[in-house]
Amino acid sequence: MFAKPFRVKSNTVIKGSDRRKLKADISAAFPSLSADELSELVPNKQELNVVKIYAHKGDAVTLYVLHKNPLFFEVERRLYPTVYALWHYPALLPAFRTWPPVLQKLIGGADLMLPGVVVPSSGLPHVKQGDCCAVTVVNSRAPVAVGTAAASSAEMQSLGMKGRGVCVLHTYMDNLWAFGDKSSPPSLPEAETEEQGVSEEEECETYEEEEKEEVEKCMGEEQSASETATDEACCGIEESYSDFTEIMDALLLQCFLHALKSKVKKSELPLLTSTFLRNHMFSCCPSGKQLDIKKSSYKKLSKFLQTMEQQHNLVRVKELTKGVESIVEVDWKNPELRSFNVPETDVEAASVQDGDGDGDESPYHPPEITTLYSVSARLEPLFVDANKSKSNLSTFLSSDSYVIINPTLCDCLLEKSEYQEVDSLKWDDLFSRTLGRMQECYQVVFPGQVPTTKKGHIEPIDISVASRGSNKKVTIVKNLEVYGLDPAVVATALQHRVQASTVLQPVPGAKDKVLVQIQGNQILQVGNLLLDHYQIPRKYIQGLDKAPKVGKKK
Numbered sequence: 001m002f003a004k005p006f007r008v009k010s011n012t013v014i015k016g017s018d019r020r021k022l023k024a025d026i027s028a029a030f031p032s033l034s035a036d037e038l039s040e041l042v043p044n045k046q047e048l049n050v051v052k053i054y055a056h057k058g059d060a061v062t063l064y065v066l067h068k069n070p071l072f073f074e075v076e077r078r079l080y081p082t083v084y085a086l087w088h089y090p091a092l093l094p095a096f097r098t099w100p101p102v103l104q105k106l107i108g109g110a111d112l113m114l115p116g117v118v119v120p121s122s123g124l125p126h127v128k129q130g131d132c133c134a135v136t137v138v139n140s141r142a143p144v145a146v147g148t149a150a151a152s153s154a155e156m157q158s159l160g161m162k163g164r165g166v167c168v169l170h171t172y173m174d175n176l177w178a179f180g181d182k183s184s185p186p187s188l189p190e191a192e193t194e195e196q197g198v199s200e201e202e203e204c205e206t207y208e209e210e211e212k213e214e215v216e217k218c219m220g221e222e223q224s225a226s227e228t229a230t231d232e233a234c235c236g237i238e239e240s241y242s243d244f245t246e247i248m249d250a251l252l253l254q255c256f257l258h259a260l261k262s263k264v265k266k267s268e269l270p271l272l273t274s275t276f277l278r279n280h281m282f283s284c285c286p287s288g289k290q291l292d293i294k295k296s297s298y299k300k301l302s303k304f305l306q307t308m309e310q311q312h313n314l315v316r317v318k319e320l321t322k323g324v325e326s327i328v329e330v331d332w333k334n335p336e337l338r339s340f341n342v343p344e345t346d347v348e349a350a351s352v353q354d355g356d357g358d359g360d361e362s363p364y365h366p367p368e369i370t371t372l373y374s375v376s377a378r379l380e381p382l383f384v385d386a387n388k389s390k391s392n393l394s395t396f397l398s399s400d401s402y403v404i405i406n407p408t409l410c411d412c413l414l415e416k417s418e419y420q421e422v423d424s425l426k427w428d429d430l431f432s433r434t435l436g437r438m439q440e441c442y443q444v445v446f447p448g449q450v451p452t453t454k455k456g457h458i459e460p461i462d463i464s465v466a467s468r469g470s471n472k473k474v475t476i477v478k479n480l481e482v483y484g485l486d487p488a489v490v491a492t493a494l495q496h497r498v499q500a501s502t503v504l505q506p507v508p509g510a511k512d513k514v515l516v517q518i519q520g521n522q523i524l525q526v527g528n529l530l531l532d533h534y535q536i537p538r539k540y541i542q543g544l545d546k547a548p549k550v551g552k553k554k
Contacts, residue, residue, distance in 0.1 A: 002176035003109035004056035069180035094125035112166035142185035258284035463543035
């Protein structure tokens, strides 16, 4: 449920009456809690917040947050504890154990499959279908996931421990966990170490096969066991989900190290993480391969960089402005970075960063931008012969010829009042009417990246002049990120050109976007930089007409 980012609707302090009701609801849902434990979870005099959110699929969820950590979440009037609450009271829910490698699948949004459950000598926990339960990993009692039982304990045994075991709602390292202080599970060793079943490797292999069968069944592509075995023998294990994820993880690390060693300069820091990915990591992807973080075990750039920071000590990432993360420090002397060998094709371009990092800026290539139009339902009959259906994208040309109106054109392009009066249209008129009934889109292609298509018009780079105190002028530049430009790099270039100070500020209401502000009316200099140096077409730059006239005071 929280594998993808959610949207916060409201965040308010709980009222006294609602606090008492919450206590009663928690006590009813989890009767094993004592009065003292309940008072610790819902203290009377400490601030407790109620946060209403919408999950990525639109589910309305209520969070109860204490000391910045969400302790409970409520979905359809049912309360569930978070991992933060369970780390204080690990015995609050019946728990299923699994192997550590399975946790990465749960974090990515998968459910816990029964082949991945490690059965202790005491047997499975007693649950009924739909009961709230937790998931732990071997050798630790600290829960790492929360969900509901997909079947009763007896049914799980009768199924031979095959199929789905726990429908996972929330995990350690997901976005609900990230809403808190992002702490790690406490050290809670298991008293019992004896497990029934096979080794970790065999258990995980069985888990992957079971999970793959479930996916194929949902997609209507289920194969027999013999066919699957034959396919794997012919195609190799590389085609499996687990190995593909490992390959993408390795490619991600390779591009990361390559970018740090040969692309990034110390003078660029702090560097927006989104810019680092788009302008540096993507350009380091080997020819014939495609870098896709969503297909890695990390799923998100922020989680990958968090691992690079905490486990590899390669970088330090900081949120310089709210909601916008930047790489603020790189350990150029890190042994892992020093020992990384840049691919031979890029050796000449590599700049060793052991010193001051004064290598040349990696070359910028402007994106190719194409205007497209989405076929609407009303116009679909016009495009049947061209095999274009609703939402297909096309480009168009026009001419001055006349077109006789047939029934299809009549239904698609004419107003009711024109049915009896209009029997022909000029191509230009037909063209404009057609476009007027279609959704305009645009496609952006950056060198070495997969094309992206978005609805509406592409935002131009906006250059404007504003007045500050004492009638001082400043020039503001927005939307550089849309064209793959790093605002920090552009700000530095402008600072060198005009010898004036520049600052970066977050754009209100726009995530991962910042504007460049530079002293004075510098529209002419900004325009020259974008047009001549970065080769941005003039039609994608807004505000050039406000440049001061030559000979007049700026």
